[in-house]
Amino acid sequence: MALHKENILIVxxxxxxxxxxQRHLRSLEYHTYKAISVKQALYILKDTAxxxxxxxxxxxxxxxxxxxxxxxxxxxxxxxxxITGYPSIDGALNVIKSGAIDYLTKPxxxxxxxxxxxxxxxxxxxxxxxxxxxxxxxxxLYADMIGQSKAFGKVTDIIERxxxxxxxxxxxxxSGTGKELVARAIHYSGKYARAPFVAVNCGAxxxxxxxxxxxxxxxxxxxxxxxxxxGFFQAANHGTLFLDEIGSASLAVQTKxxxxxxxxxxTKVGSQKVEKLDLRIIAATNNNLLESISDxxxxxxxxxxxxxxxxxxxPLRERKSDIPLLVDRFTKKYGVEYKDRIVKVTPEAIExxxxxxxxxxxxxxxxVIQRAVIMSDGKIDVKDLxxxxxxxxxxxxxxFAPLKEMEKEYIQRVLSxxxxxxxxxxxxxxxxxxxxxxxxx
Ligand SMILES: Nc1ncnc2c1ncn2[C@@H]1O[C@H](COP(=O)(O)OP(=O)(O)OP(=O)(O)O)[C@@H](O)[C@H]1O
Ligand SMILES: [Mg+2]
Numbered sequence: 542m543a544l545h546k547e548n549i550l551i552v553x554x555x556x557x558x559x560x561x562x563q564r565h566l567r568s569l570e571y572h573t574y575k576a577i578s579v580k581q582a583l584y585i586l587k588d589t590a591x592x593x594x595x596x597x598x599x600x601x602x603x604x605x606x607x608x609x610x611x612x613x614x615x616x617x618x619x620x621x622x623x624i625t626g627y628p629s630i631d632g633a634l635n636v637i638k639s640g641a642i643d644y645l646t647k648p649x650x651x652x653x654x655x656x657x658x659x660x661x662x663x664x665x666x667x668x669x670x671x672x673x674x675x676x677x678x679x680x681x682l683y684a685d686m687i688g689q690s691k692a693f694g695k696v697t698d699i700i701e702r703x704x705x706x707x708x709x710x711x712x713x714x715x716s717g718t719g720k721e722l723v724a725r726a727i728h729y730s731g732k733y734a735r736a737p738f739v740a741v742n743c744g745a746x747x748x749x750x751x752x753x754x755x756x757x758x759x760x761x762x763x764x765x766x767x768x769x770x771x772g773f774f775q776a777a778n779h780g781t782l783f784l785d786e787i788g789s790a791s792l793a794v795q796t797k798x799x800x801x802x803x804x805x806x807x808t809k810v811g812s813q814k815v816e817k818l819d820l821r822i823i824a825a826t827n828n829n830l831l832e833s834i835s836d837x838x839x840x841x842x843x844x845x846x847x848x849x850x851x852x853x854x855x856p857l858r859e860r861k862s863d864i865p866l867l868v869d870r871f872t873k874k875y876g877v878e879y880k881d882r883i884v885k886v887t888p889e890a891i892e893x894x895x896x897x898x899x900x901x902x903x904x905x906x907x908x909v910i911q912r913a914v915i916m917s918d919g920k921i922d923v924k925d926l927x928x929x930x931x932x933x934x935x936x937x938x939x940x941f942a943p944l945k946e947m948e949k950e951y952i953q954r955v956l957s958x959x960x961x962x963x964x965x966x967x968x969x970x971x972x973x974x975x976x977x978x979x980x981x982x
Contacts, residue, residue, distance in 0.1 A: 543660075544764065546594040547571055547572065547593060547662070548571075548572045548573075548574065548590060548591050548592050548593075549566055549571045549572065549573050549574070549592065549593045549594075549595060549658070549718065550573075550574045550576065550582060550585055550586065550590070550591045550593070550594050550595070550982065551566070551573055551574070551575055551576070551595045552565065552575075552576045552577075552578075552579065552581075552582045552594070552595070552596040552597060552599060552600075552605065552608060553577070553596070553600070553624070554577055554578065554596040554597065554599075554600040555597070556577065558597070558624070558647075559575045561653070562595065562624075562797070563575060563644060565651045565654050565655075566658070568651075568653075569655055569658070574589060574591070578600065578601075578602060578603070579600060579602070579605070579607065579608045580602070580603065582594075582596070582608055583608075584612070586615075586616060591616070591619055591656065591869065592619070592620075592621070592662075593619065593620050593622065593661055593662065594608075594609075594612055594619050594620075594621045594622070595621075595622045595623075595624060595658075596608055596609065596621070596622075596623060596624065597623075597624050597625070598623060598624075599625075599626075601776060602771070602776050603737075604737055604738075605623065605761075606735065607737070609621055609623070610735070611630070612826065620662060621643075621660040621661070621663045622643050622644065622645060622657055622658065623643070623644040623645070624645050624646075624647060625644055625645075625646060625647065626646065626647050628971055631889050640755065643660055643661050644657075645657045649705070651855075654777070661715030662735075663941070684717070685850060686722055686723075686726055687863060687864050687866045687867050687870055688860065688866075689862070689863060689866060690855075690860035690861075690862045690863045690913035692752040692855040692859050692860040693855060693860050693863060695853075695855075696723060696852055696853075696854055696855070697699055699850060699852050700723065700726050700727050700852075700981070702756075702850075703727055703730030703850050703969070704726075704727050704728075704730050705729075705731045705732045705733075706822040707819075707820075708821070708849045709802065709822045709823070709824075709846065709847055709848075709849045709850070710724075710727065710821075710822075710823045710824070710850045710851075710852060711787075711824050711825070711826070711830075711844075711847040711851050711852070711855070712724060712823065712824070712825040712826075712852045712854060713823075713825070713826055713827075713829075713830075713851065713852070713853050713855060714827060714854030714855070714856070714857045715821050715827055715854075715900075715901035715902055716902065717826045717857075717901045717903055717904030717905060718855065718856055718857065718902045718903060719853040719854055719902075719903055720827070720854055721740065721783070721785065721825065722856055723852060724738075724740070724781070724783045724785075724823045724825060725738060725783075727781070727823060728780065728781040728783075728821075728823075729979070733779065733780055733781065733821065735947050736778075736779040736781070737774050737776060737777050737778075737779070737780040737781075738777070738780055738781045739776050739777035739780065739781070739782050739783065740783040740785060741754070741755065741773045741782065741783065741784055741785065742785045742786055742791050743756075743784055743785060743786045743787055743788075743790045743794075744785070744788075744789035745785035745786075748791050748794075749850060751790060751791065751794050752772050752793065752797060752810055753766075753770075753792050753810045754771045754772055754773060755773050755774055755794065755797075755798075756772045756774055756797065756801075756807045756808065756809055756810060756812035757769070757770050757771040757772035757775055757807075757810070758770055758809050758811050758812075759809050759810070759811040759812045760811075761811065762809070762810045762811025762812070763811070765809070766810075766811065769809070772807075772809070774801065774807050774818055774820070775816070775818070777820050778820050779820060779822065780821070781821045781822075781823055782786055782821070782822050782823070783824075783825070784798075784822060784823070784824040784825070785825050786825065786826060786827070786857060787824040787825065787826050787830075787847070788826045788827075788828050788833055788838075788839060789832055792838075792840065794940050795839065795840045795843050798843060799840060799842060799843045799846060801818075802822065802843075802846045802847070804844065805818060805819070806818060808817070808965065816926065822847070824847050831844075843918070843932050843957045856899070856902055857899040857902045857903055857905075857906065858898045858899055864891070864893055864894055864906070865895075867903060867906055867907075868886055868891065868906070868910060870922065871906070871907050871910035871911065872879060872884045872885070872910055872914060872916075872930040874888060875910060875911045875914040875915070876914055879914055879915050880914065880919070883921070884914050884917060884919060884920065885919070885920045885921070886920070886951070887920060887921065887922045887923070888920040889922065889923050889924050890913075890921050890923050890925070890926060893923055893926055893930055893931060894906070894909075894926070894930070896897070897930045909926065909930070912927070913925040913926060929973070939954060948980070949980075952966070952970070952980060952981070954978070955969055955970060963978070965976055
């Protein structure tokens with residue numbers, strides 16, 4: 542085996558990925574240096590002769606795009622390899638196009654990593670001395686966002702109109718319709734694409750912490766605040782702050798958000814100092830904020846501040862003409878991933894897919910295709926699709942029985958299968974025995 546002994550710097554905010562990369566690269570006889578943030582990476586770059594940089598794109602505080610840009614300017618001889626979940630959504634495509642940069646999509650195998658690494662080293666050898674196309678390509682994202690239907694056309698129209706300014710945008714739509722993708726499209730296709738895009742899921746952060754996470758805090762502001770910290774607002778400065786699930790922000794946080802939007806400045810928790818910020822806010826919600834307003838759970842004045850521009854992402858059932866295109870995208874994506882080739886879909890299967898109403902929208906469609914690709918042998922047919930999709934089309938509406946009747950019949954079937962053993966039956970049905978007894982009555 543050839544001894545490489547080249548120095549590879551790996552940057553990722555996920556320790557597990559760092560460790561996995563290190564293990565793989567070590568077994569391939571490379572030296573590795575790990576950094577969990579861009580800041581740490583910069584220190585290593587300064588002190589060490591690095592031969593290859595491998596970096597993630599989405600990282601808190603400073604993202605991988607900025608690291609790539611910095612490295613290109615200060616260490617132009619170092620080849621770069623990007624590891625990303627979504628190459629074009631991440632904005633990685635901009636960079637990949639502007640420099641000779643390879644990328645690897647997550648999840649990857651050791652073999653894929655090995656090939657990508659040796660390709661990057663090769664590119665170092667035959668790289669042209671100068672490429673200074675630093676300008677982001679126009680709308681790289683639209684290649685990734687599928688939608689030719691009229692309903693979706695309205696969405697792309699608005700994206701075009703807002704991408705180059707700082708107007709606040711509220712994106713509404715059911716779960717899985719692509720709200721986050723729209724937010725990223727606005728950011729990465731516009732003129733602020735090179736500034737950070739920071740996404741915060743307001744519903745995922747405990748209520749008491751959200752304010753500190755958003756605005757930052759000063760040392761001693763509360764128990765556990767051991768140092769001054771910036772929040773998501775500061776991290777997104779000059780770029781876009783994406784407030785996902787804005788409807789779950791508490792009224793206290795809403796009040797602070799309103800102020801931030803009105804005054805264009807913020808104060809850290811525990812501080813009096815006003816920080817001026819220049820960024821764009823995009824918020825998203827999958828529940829009806831007007832209802833929350835009438836329930837007094839959402840501030841009306843904040844709602845009007847957020848809806849300078851409003852985008853309604855239509856549910857998939859209202860844009861069924863996009864289904865074949867989406868299916869095509871997902872079969873390519875997963876075909877290459879799981880089967881090493883493009884998987885075809887029969888017209889009958891497409892018809893089943895187009896008749897279904899997709900309550901989980903594009904996310905559900907993507908999952909169904911992913912599973913079907915794995916199950917199929919090269920061609921997706923009706924038999925490879927989940928029963929729940931077909932059920933919907935094979936029975937006319939009036940052939941359904943009331944739920945209670947179905948339940949009764951089902952319980953009886955389970956009981957006869959268990960020889961009337963109620964304990965066992967309750968276990969199978971995952972209800973307690975008392976509930977079963979009541980139902981039997
Ligand atoms: N127009 C599109 N073309 C291709 N893929 C899409 C499109 N819209 C959404 N997707 C894919 O569907 C999935 C769901 O999209 P996304 O996460 O943006 O939805 P969401 O509306 O934010 O959902 P939730 O409300 O559950 O957070 C993602 O994998 C995304 O890449
Ligand atoms: Mg989302």
